Amino acid sequence: MTELDQLLARVDALESEQAIRVCMNRYMDLCDHLNPETPLEELGNLFTENARWEGKGARYAKSFGGYEGRQAIVDMLAKYTALPAHFTLNVHYLSSEVIKVEGDKAFGSWNMIQVSSFSAGGSHLNSARLSVSFLRENGVWRMAHFETENRFSRPVSDWNNDAALPVPK
Numbered sequence: 001m002t003e004l005d006q007l008l009a010r011v012d013a014l015e016s017e018q019a020i021r022v023c024m025n026r027y028m029d030l031c032d033h034l035n036p037e038t039p040l041e042e043l044g045n046l047f048t049e050n051a052r053w054e055g056k057g058a059r060y061a062k063s064f065g066g067y068e069g070r071q072a073i074v075d076m077l078a079k080y081t082a083l084p085a086h087f088t089l090n091v092h093y094l095s096s097e098v099i100k101v102e103g104d105k106a107f108g109s110w111n112m113i114q115v116s117s118f119s120a121g122g123s124h125l126n127s128a129r130l131s132v133s134f135l136r137e138n139g140v141w142r143m144a145h146f147e148t149e150n151r152f153s154r155p156v157s158d159w160n161n162d163a164a165l166p167v168p169k
Helices: 003-032 040-044 057-064 070-081
Strands: 047-056 066-068 087-102 105-118 123-137 140-156
Touching: 003 040, 003 087, 003 105, 003 123, 003 140, 040 070, 047 057, 047 070, 047 123, 057 140, 066 070, 105 140
Parallel strands: 047 140
Antiparallel strands: 047 066, 087 105, 105 123, 123 140
16 A cells, blocks of 8 residues: 555545544434424435444333334334424433544444433433444445443433523622
8 A cells, every 4th residue: 555545545534534423413413303393314314224223231222122224213213203292302412432434334432421301291311322333335424333322311300490590790
């Protein structure tokens, strides 16, 4: 491999990492706004045609199960968009990112915190470990295998409160 080939491979890996970040960010942003206006086709296009989405560990395997194929994943997520929308507040925070690119395949892992309030009442704090395999298809990075494994979960009081913010005067 020439020095130019090595540089091109390094640039491709860096651009691929960024594209993978954008894919994950868009997925989380769409999941933060699941409602009847959610663009489900766009959400589905973040996954390969034969993707797998699964909850891992005792709690998430029981709660979420697993789904094979893009349409099954979209159908599962669409359940959260029916009126009234499942979430009145849903925010995902990702940290501890690791992305490894090898040609047209990649693997990423993140720690996730999710804060949610529900239209049925109540709020919840969750943490999970995300392990995601990606494939590059026709120049586009998509999720091929999405795994979420619960680290902790607990109900909490409402997230949003009308109390004045404590600011210096």
